[in-house]
Amino acid sequence: MTSYARERKIAELAVRRASLLTDSVYHSRVKGTVTKEDKSPVTIADFGAQSVVIGAVLHAFPNDAVVGEEDADVLRRDAATRELVWGLVNDAVKSSPELEDDIGTVADAEEMMNLIDRGNSEGGAKGRIWALDPIDGTKGFLRGGQYAVCLALMQDGEVVAGAMACPNLPVDPSTPSGERGVVFSTVKGAGATVKPLSASADAEGSPIAMNAITDLSDASFCESVEAGHSSHGQQAAIAKALGITKESVRMDSQAKYGSIARGDGDVYLRLPTSATYQEKIWDHAVGKLLVEEAGGVVTDAHGKPLDFSKGRTLKDNKGVVAAAKGVHGKVIEAVMKELGVSPVPSL
Numbered sequence: 001m002t003s004y005a006r007e008r009k010i011a012e013l014a015v016r017r018a019s020l021l022t023d024s025v026y027h028s029r030v031k032g033t034v035t036k037e038d039k040s041p042v043t044i045a046d047f048g049a050q051s052v053v054i055g056a057v058l059h060a061f062p063n064d065a066v067v068g069e070e071d072a073d074v075l076r077r078d079a080a081t082r083e084l085v086w087g088l089v090n091d092a093v094k095s096s097p098e099l100e101d102d103i104g105t106v107a108d109a110e111e112m113m114n115l116i117d118r119g120n121s122e123g124g125a126k127g128r129i130w131a132l133d134p135i136d137g138t139k140g141f142l143r144g145g146q147y148a149v150c151l152a153l154m155q156d157g158e159v160v161a162g163a164m165a166c167p168n169l170p171v172d173p174s175t176p177s178g179e180r181g182v183v184f185s186t187v188k189g190a191g192a193t194v195k196p197l198s199a200s201a202d203a204e205g206s207p208i209a210m211n212a213i214t215d216l217s218d219a220s221f222c223e224s225v226e227a228g229h230s231s232h233g234q235q236a237a238i239a240k241a242l243g244i245t246k247e248s249v250r251m252d253s254q255a256k257y258g259s260i261a262r263g264d265g266d267v268y269l270r271l272p273t274s275a276t277y278q279e280k281i282w283d284h285a286v287g288k289l290l291v292e293e294a295g296g297v298v299t300d301a302h303g304k305p306l307d308f309s310k311g312r313t314l315k316d317n318k319g320v321v322a323a324a325k326g327v328h329g330k331v332i333e334a335v336m337k338e339l340g341v342s343p344v345p346s347l
């Protein structure tokens with residue numbers, strides 16, 4: 001039985017290096033935004049981060065596969081965008097030469113694009129497969145809200161380790177105007193930790209835990225900013241049915257999982273807005289393990305475990321409900337009532 005300690009370390013180094021790249025784009029004027037076929041945005045920072053993270057993973061584990069959100073098609077067609085991204089990747093790699101033994105370098109723009117395209121695994125139930133979202137919450141990134149660089153390892157279809165960098169999340173949740181930028185990491189069965197992005201690469205993280213609540217009247221819940229990504233109306237009705245009185249915290253990206261995992265909130269509701277949308281594995285893999293390892297339960301809106309073994313999407317699941325162990329059952333009951341479905345037999 002492997003401890004996945006090296007995987008955790010490499011994942012942390014990779015998302016940390018990538019988040020320095022995304023943060024530099026966030027603070028610069030040029031975001032290089034392109035609209036994808038599904039009308040969602042992708043920026044030069046998404047491409048750069050995907051290249052840096054896959055480069056790191058394959059340097060350390062050359063035989064592993066990666067399911068990454070982006071591909072390099074746009075960069076192969078558009079030399080100006082390619083050069084912008086290559087400038088970012090080159091800077092990111094050059095600024096941390098001390099990490100070369102662990103997570104390697106990227107030689108040139110061609111290698112950069114090839115690395116991005118190595119995120120083309122179909123996923124599945126066999127072997128070691130990493131799920132990567134180079135920027136989760138691209139809309140949040142563009143509007144100056146929350147976003148996250150998310151990386152998780154799956155072994156035979158099950159999430160076993162991962163790391164997530166959240167450059168805009170406060171280090172101390174009680175001082176939102178203070179220092180920002182944290183990195184979470186986790187291994188199945190070994191807990192979850194957080195540390196400031198400003199800490200040295202080998203600094204130990206502090207263990208995190210969800211609030212162990214059993215009563216929802218004092219709970220707070222978080223949800224997506226975009227009404228198109230989860231149903232704000234149904235989520236408000238569920239909160240009311242549960243006696244939750246605090247206003248919801250709207251936040252982009254898997255920072256939602258990170259915040260409840262460290263006790264800033266208690267429940268994450270993501271009720272589907274469309275019958276056909278399939279959630280992507282990279283939008284949930286590391287967040288789900290962080291919450292579970294911090295004492296929470298994560299299922300879909302019907303109470304079914306999220307099944308990461310089905311390919312690039314969670315095609316057998318609808319929506320997400322994450323909450324502390326003591327209240328997850330009650331939340332699911334309220335969700336099912338709101339959705340008008342009967343409970344699955346395993347509940």
Ligand SMILES: Nc1ncnc2c1ncn2[C@@H]1O[C@H](COP(=O)(O)OS(=O)(=O)O)[C@@H](OP(=O)(O)O)[C@H]1O
Nearest residue numbers: 135136137138140224225226228229251252253277
């Ligand atoms: N229709 C629909 N339903 C559910 N989810 C969708 C939908 N469309 C897109 N997405 C994915 O949502 C990811 C961002 O989720 P968030 O919860 O952060 O949403 S938001 O940023 O507040 O809008 C976002 O991830 P990124 O593309 O990495 O930003 C998308 O993969």
Ligand SMILES: [Mg+2]
Nearest residue numbers: 040041069138
């Ligand atoms: Mg996207």
Ligand SMILES: [Mg+2]
Nearest residue numbers: 133136137283
């Ligand atoms: Mg995403």
Ligand SMILES: [Mg+2]
Nearest residue numbers: 069133135136
């Ligand atoms: Mg993304």
